[in-house]
Amino acid sequence: MRLLLVLAACCSGCLAARVLGLFPTLSRSQATSFTSLMKGLAARGHQVTVVSAFPQPAPLANYTDLDMNIDGDGLYAAVMKGLMARGGDRSWNPEIFRRTLSTLQMTAEMTDMALMNPAFQQLLKSSDSQFDLVVLEAFASDALLGFAHKYNASVVAFCPSAGYPWVLDSVGNPHPPSYVPSVFLRLDRGMSLxxxxxxxxxxxxxxxxREWYLVPQQDRVMRKHFGHLEGLPHVSELQARTSLLLLNSHAAFHPPVPLLPHVVPVGGLHLRPPGRLPKELRRFMDGAQSGVVYCSLGAGLRSADLPARARDALVRVFSRAKQRVLWKYEEALPDQPGNVKTGTWFPQQDVLAHPGLKVFVTSGGLLSLMEAADRGVPVLGLPVTLDQQLNLKRAREDGYAVTVDLANLTEHSLARALGRLLRNPRYRRAAQERSRLLRDQPLSPLERAVWWTEYALRHEGMPHLRSAVLHLGWAQSLLLDVAGLALGSGLLGVALAWHLLRRRLSVERRAPTTTNTQSQRDSSPSGLKKKGDDDRHNSQ
Incomplete structure (x- = not known):
């Protein structure tokens, strides 16, 4: 028995790896998911180094931060403030392609700027650092794959959503448009023609x-910063070598889609068991005889930046509520009602776990919805961004959310929505059903993400799980070449049949003309005379 324990300890030590996490995002909520994975790997004994704008507040064992030293929260909040002033993202289907192009262009510029940041430059210029695995965000920052070539390391990509089309294409994962709605469109799961x-x-x-713009653009950025490396391949080749793609999705929140073995959903990996609330906060919530309404627009959105019309409507509705209200509000709240407690930050997962919490007022970020569903709490949504509107649309379809359009928010519409959630028990029942679906799995999302990451390390990039579609062009993967061959063959057959039919018709048109001419010659006088002479000649 002791020998087995020694062998197990040795094997565990052999698996310890040097892991580099590259997360230049300005979104704290996205960074939360990424760093949850990295902390999970550090807890397993791996030596983890993370480059981001959101370092850990306290040192962690086996975890090293390379701080980008930029105000990610401030920059992100400035963008969102302008969006809230316009009543949220109002651009839908007609402009979606242009907006996607603009977003990808902006992300490429941000990746270029990030690679000029001193934290990234420290890695680029270092000649003695070495890593076995590179973990990076999967959106539009593929130029960072140059680090995988520099260190000859395996790659794990983490997508902060259920998977953008170009991200899935980069690893060869199918997403048939016949039944998989685009993440950019407000389409139902059962689509019409x-x-x-x-x-x-x-x-x-x-x-x-992706083929003509995104990939060439990322390759240019990569060569700008990694062009000095010998044998640097094209960025598309580095994409195809991705060992593992982790998706921040779960069947409790997203429609079922086909996934390759090395594309693994780990939605909810940031979730944790509830902790003990701070004493003052616990006293406030415990003393609420009619329960508590919790309002927070998320880590990247400030309630203080809401348009005055929307803020005043919230204040008036909250002041008339029987419940106590806990509101993440970052400044002094004008005319603050007596039943409202404000703060710049609250331990959200712990607040949502309180048995007296009745409704969660949120902008509809994916992580917040996962936390609400995990705790079985119904949601009142005030969406600002496009992805929040899509998240809340699914939550409404699943029966645990009511949405109020920020651009048309009034005191009446807000009070009506809040009243529905408080009075109708079906919303809580639907939220509790989401909770059961989310929790009913053999491993926690974090355990699953860590296991697959270590699997990629054990099997040196998992080439045995890569799809053959990576060796095909996009036209071949869509069978456009087969369709073209079938169409060409069909057209050739139709043309040949038409040609043969025309020849037959032409022959048939000429045949009656010849017969009629012969009949006319036989019926003429000269023809009859000649025929009589022939008969006499034959009789002789």
């Missing part, structure tokens, strides 16, 4: 966008 046409056209357009 016209919706499938629109979905298919967008799918082809995004494939062309």
């Amino acid at each position: 016209w919706q499938r046409v629109v979905n298919s056209l967008l799918e082809v357009g995004l494939k062309l966008l």
Whole structure:
């Protein structure tokens, strides 16, 4: 028995790896998911180094931060403030392609700027650092794959959503437009014919966008910063070598889609067991006889930046509520009601776990919705961004959310929505059903993410799980070459049949003319005379 324990300890030590995490995002909520994975790997004994704008507040064992020293929260909040002033993101289907192009262009510029940051420059200029695994965000920052070539390391990509089309294409994962709605469209899970046409056209357009714009753009950025490395391959080749793609998705929140073995959903990996609330906060919530309403627009959105019209409507509705209200509000609140407690930050997962919490007022970020569903709390959504609107649309379909359009928010519409959630028990029952679906799995999302990451390390990049579609062009993967051959063969057959039919008709048109001419000659006088002479000649 002791020998087995020694062998197990030795094997565990052999698996310890040097892991580099590259997360230049300005979104704290996205950084939360990424760093949850990195902390999980550090807890397993791996030596973890993370480059981001959000370092850990306290030192962790086996975890080293390379701080980008930029105000990610401030920059992100400035962008969101302008969006809230316009009543949220109002751009939908007609402008989606242009907006996607603009977003990808902005992300490429941010990746370029990030690679000039001293934290990244420290890695670029270092000649003695070495890593076995590179973990990076999967959105539009593929230029960072140059680090995988520099260190000859395996790659794990982490997508902060259920998977953008160009991200899935980069690892060869199918997403058939016949029944998988685009993440950019407000389409139902059962699409009509016209919706499938629109979905298919967008799918082809995004494939062309990736092939002709995104990949060349990322390759240019990569060569700008890694061009000095010997044998640097094209960025598309580095994409195809990705060992593992982790998706921040779960069947409790997203429709079922086909996934390759090395594309693993780990939605909810940031979730943790509830902790003990701070004493003052616990006293406030415990003393609420009618329960508590919790309002927070998330880590990247400030309630203080809401338009005055929306803020005043919230204040008036909260002041008339029987419940106590806990509100993440970052400044002094004008005319603050007596039943409202404000603060710049609250331990959200612990607040949502309190048995007296009745409703969660949120902008609808994916992590916040996962936390609400995990605790079985119904949601009142005030979406600002496009992805929040799509998240809340699914939550409404699943029955645990009511949404109020920020651009048209009034005191009446807000009070009506809050009243529905407080009075109708079906919303809480639907939220509790989401909780059961989310929790009913053999491993926690974090345990699953760590296991697959270590699997990639044990099997040196997992080449045995890569799809053969990576060796095909996008036209071949869509069977456009087969369709073209079938169409060409069909057209050739039709042309040949038409040609043969025309020849037959031409012959048939000429045959009656010859017969009629012969009949006319036989019926003429000269013809009859000649025929009589022939008869006499034959009789002789």
